[in-house]
Amino acid sequence: MKIEGVDAFFLALPDIADVGDGSQDMVLIRVVADGHVGWGECEASPIPTIAALVTPPSHSACHGVLDSVLGQRLDGPEDITRIAGEVDRRSFDLLQAPHAWSGVEIALWDLLGRVKEEPVYRLLGMQHAQARLPYASVLFGDDPAETHDKARQAIADGFSAVKFGWGPFGQQVEVDRELLAAAREGLGPEPLLLVDAGTVFGTDVDAAAARLPMLEDAHATWLEEPFEAGAFGAYAALGARTRSVKLAGGEGSHNRHVALGLIDYGKVGYIQIDTGRIGGIGPARAVALHAAAHGVEFVNHTFTSHLALSASLQPFADSPGRCLCEYPQELSALAKAVTAVGIQRDADGLIRLPDQPGLGVSVDTAGLRPYLKHLEIIEGTTVLYRTPQLDDGV
Amino acid sequence: MKIEGVDAFFLALPDIADVGDGSQDMVLIRVVADGHVGWGECEASPIPTIAALVTPPSHSACHGVLDSVLGQRLDGPEDITRIAGEVDRRSFDLLQAPHAWSGVEIALWDLLGRVKEEPVYRLLGMQHAQARLPYASVLFGDDPAETHDKARQAIADGFSAVKFGWGPFGQQVEVDRELLAAAREGLGPEPLLLVDAGTVFGTDVDAAAARLPMLEDAHATWLEEPFEAGAFGAYAALGARTRSVKLAGGEGSHNRHVALGLIDYGKVGYIQIDTGRIGGIGPARAVALHAAAHGVEFVNHTFTSHLALSASLQPFADSPGRCLCEYPQELSALAKAVTAVGIQRDADGLIRLPDQPGLGVSVDTAGLRPYLKHLEIIEGTTVLYRTPQLDDGV
Numbered sequence: 001m002k003i004e005g006v007d008a009f010f011l012a013l014p015d016i017a018d019v020g021d022g023s024q025d026m027v028l029i030r031v032v033a034d035g036h037v038g039w040g041e042c043e044a045s046p047i048p049t050i051a052a053l054v055t056p057p058s059h060s061a062c063h064g065v066l067d068s069v070l071g072q073r074l075d076g077p078e079d080i081t082r083i084a085g086e087v088d089r090r091s092f093d094l095l096q097a098p099h100a101w102s103g104v105e106i107a108l109w110d111l112l113g114r115v116k117e118e119p120v121y122r123l124l125g126m127q128h129a130q131a132r133l134p135y136a137s138v139l140f141g142d143d144p145a146e147t148h149d150k151a152r153q154a155i156a157d158g159f160s161a162v163k164f165g166w167g168p169f170g171q172q173v174e175v176d177r178e179l180l181a182a183a184r185e186g187l188g189p190e191p192l193l194l195v196d197a198g199t200v201f202g203t204d205v206d207a208a209a210a211r212l213p214m215l216e217d218a219h220a221t222w223l224e225e226p227f228e229a230g231a232f233g234a235y236a237a238l239g240a241r242t243r244s245v246k247l248a249g250g251e252g253s254h255n256r257h258v259a260l261g262l263i264d265y266g267k268v269g270y271i272q273i274d275t276g277r278i279g280g281i282g283p284a285r286a287v288a289l290h291a292a293a294h295g296v297e298f299v300n301h302t303f304t305s306h307l308a309l310s311a312s313l314q315p316f317a318d319s320p321g322r323c324l325c326e327y328p329q330e331l332s333a334l335a336k337a338v339t340a341v342g343i344q345r346d347a348d349g350l351i352r353l354p355d356q357p358g359l360g361v362s363v364d365t366a367g368l369r370p371y372l373k374h375l376e377i378i379e380g381t382t383v384l385y386r387t388p389q390l391d392d393g394v
Numbered sequence: 395m396k397i398e399g400v401d402a403f404f405l406a407l408p409d410i411a412d413v414g415d416g417s418q419d420m421v422l423i424r425v426v427a428d429g430h431v432g433w434g435e436c437e438a439s440p441i442p443t444i445a446a447l448v449t450p451p452s453h454s455a456c457h458g459v460l461d462s463v464l465g466q467r468l469d470g471p472e473d474i475t476r477i478a479g480e481v482d483r484r485s486f487d488l489l490q491a492p493h494a495w496s497g498v499e500i501a502l503w504d505l506l507g508r509v510k511e512e513p514v515y516r517l518l519g520m521q522h523a524q525a526r527l528p529y530a531s532v533l534f535g536d537d538p539a540e541t542h543d544k545a546r547q548a549i550a551d552g553f554s555a556v557k558f559g560w561g562p563f564g565q566q567v568e569v570d571r572e573l574l575a576a577a578r579e580g581l582g583p584e585p586l587l588l589v590d591a592g593t594v595f596g597t598d599v600d601a602a603a604a605r606l607p608m609l610e611d612a613h614a615t616w617l618e619e620p621f622e623a624g625a626f627g628a629y630a631a632l633g634a635r636t637r638s639v640k641l642a643g644g645e646g647s648h649n650r651h652v653a654l655g656l657i658d659y660g661k662v663g664y665i666q667i668d669t670g671r672i673g674g675i676g677p678a679r680a681v682a683l684h685a686a687a688h689g690v691e692f693v694n695h696t697f698t699s700h701l702a703l704s705a706s707l708q709p710f711a712d713s714p715g716r717c718l719c720e721y722p723q724e725l726s727a728l729a730k731a732v733t734a735v736g737i738q739r740d741a742d743g744l745i746r747l748p749d750q751p752g753l754g755v756s757v758d759t760a761g762l763r764p765y766l767k768h769l770e771i772i773e774g775t776t777v778l779y780r781t782p783q784l785d786d787g788v
Contacts, residue, residue: 012452016451020454044489051442056441058410058418058439058440059415061593092646096490202482228486228649231651233654252487257625261626375773376770377445377771378769378770379768379769380767380768
């Protein structure tokens with residue numbers, strides 16, 4: 001096959017709230033090759049991402065991403081690896097490129113799987129997809145009472161693992177103690193409690209360490225992203241001061257080096273990868289293999305659609321044992337609209353990847369139409385980008 | 395003062411060649427506060443960079459950069475630090491943000507220095523600027539003969555240190571041996587020879603190691619960027635196999651963590667920072683201090699204008715001893731046009747930072763007009779960006 005077209009769509013809710021909910025807008029990517037279609041999602045700021053796809057080059061290492069994609073052959077997984085190498089080589093001075101390429105890469109896997117009638121994980125060499133224990137991913141309530149209610153609700157919704165993140169956490173030690181106690185009390189003693197600090201401590205190891213006793217009192221399984229993604233030294237220093245709680249991080253990884261550094265130098269216990277940022281499914285698979293070889297648990301990072309959820313579960317589909325997976329439980333109307341049928345928990349409350357070609361989910365273009373933003377990028381008299389038709393018969 | 399306006403200008407040569415010359419286009423930033431003006435340059439892909447400045451937010455950690463700049467107070471260096479923190483916190487999920495912020499940060503220092511009538515290095519706490527030994531930075535010739543000629547030319551131009559980079563280097567071991575021998579022969583025995591591999595070896599330590607004997611035969615001072623910026627393990631592994639040549643790298647650092655990782659884990663001998671990428675002068679200064687404390691030599695990375703050159707020399711202005719500095723010697727017509735009067739070598743062939751307020755160079759807006767590109771980014775009926783006037787009286 002030959003890659004004939006790559007279309008990017010900027011979708012957004014009518015109003016964007018200034019909260020840590022990354023599902024309020026998105027970039028969807030549609031790839032067409034020999035009339036076949038695949039879809040992917042970038043977990044990225046839409047306008048810079050679309051600009052990174054279509055921009056004219058600045059020099060030999062600063063090409064727009066699509067320069068390395070359009071017209072390429074796509075007959076097997078090795079073609080995706082080859083194109084990824086081209087993007088690396090020709091776009092490494094374009095900082096936004098990995099976020100833009102991620103959605104394209106995912107769409108290429110989806111398309112290839114559909115044509116070969118195989119789930120993506122099988123194209124990656126895995127025979128079976130293990131069931132996963134999903135954790136509900138919710139934001140901290142504004143206060144302990146709301147946090148308590150959210151915990152109760154997640155349990156009522158059938159979850160046995162719940163992650164609280166962002167919101168007021170990390171501002172005041174006493175408030176954090178109350179938030180964590182409320183979360184644990186709302187969950188009851190058994191369910192897993194995970195905590196996401198959203199990089200609130202910057203690189204301040206002592207500030208993060210002040211939360212360790214209360215995290216361990218609340219039997220938190222992990223503390224996620226206490227620090228900025230690249231602050232490996234801070235991760236290692238904090239990790240050396242923990243007793244039972246482990247550190248988690250990695251969602252900010254925009255290439256495999258950041259993720260491998262968090263494992264090798266940051267000594268995290270859990271590495272969390274968003275395929276919509278790291279350059280897609282291929283590099284996420286490489287990280288999953290490295291993690292397994294180093295006794296680190298790989299977990300997806302997903303806060304958006306079930307298209308993104310499927311993409312993010314493929315790279316560690318066959319990891320044995322009780323593998324946690326992030327399951328976005330507070331989907332925005334936009335994220336819900338991406339797939340008419342999502343990936344639901346089974347009777348045991350577990351997540352199973354669809355045993356269907358490609359990503360195994362279908363994009364509902366009609367449902368997305370209300371959220372489509374019209375965008376134009378015009379240089380001189382050249383239209384570099386104009387929002388394409390969302391359902392133009394392909 | 396209050397930051398009233400930030401304008402970005404996309405400038406480019408009429409034709410962009412597919413070579414490793416990063417001076418073929420640029421983003422210039424003009425900041426206005428209380429009627430005072432400062433200028434900076436982003437070393438970045440222009441359209442995604444401008445998009446990263448003006449985009450509406452996606453969520454609380456994915457704001458357009460200017461959301462954290464416009465309307466802010468600017469009375470002293472601590473305000474630049476504070477605004478940088480805001481950008482970090484509110485834009486860390488916008489991958490392109492550091493490249494966009496870099497030019498703004500530099501312009502803020504320039505403006506502040508002009509108002510306070512101090513060079514930027516003095517605002518950073520340094521009393522004097524040391525003279526620097528400039529190396530001419532040129533691309534390898536297409537073959538050994540052209541490389542030899544370029545070496546001769548650089549010596550004729552009065553340089554005693556010359557860096558060759560990119561071009562055919564890294565493709566074939568035998569060709570590389572001839573290129574290096576030709577460079578050394580053209581230079582003569584005394585001048586410093588520096589070599590820039592432009593990340594051509596990806597993460598392939600053996601491929602890079604195959605060049606070590608010929609680099610050491612040619613008495614090369616450093617091998618720059620054998621690998622991708624984040625591949626610390628590859629840097630460390632190659633470094634352990636060197637005898638006399640040291641490794642250099644860091645120009646790809648888009649935050650201080652990447653640069654500190656190259657020092658702490660990659661064990662480079664030279665850390666090369668582009669203030670137009672790392673987030674400006676502040677984080678570059680932090681890297682310079684860390685490097686000095688760890689016996690690593692800080693060197694600027696500059697391949698564009700003399701505005702960028704001044705910005706990139708400020709963070710290590712007072713480093714003692716024979717400090718190398720990159721001096722772009724093959725300036726494009728565009729890069730030349732930025733400043734009517736650049737930073738010239740003195741009678742001893744050394745570079746001295748201007749003892750003038752701010753960056754000490756003036757932007758020649760009239761000279762730039764032929765290179766100004768008209769760009770529009772329109773979302774729905776909202777013009778997010780339209781190329782402003784380059785010389786509108788400020």
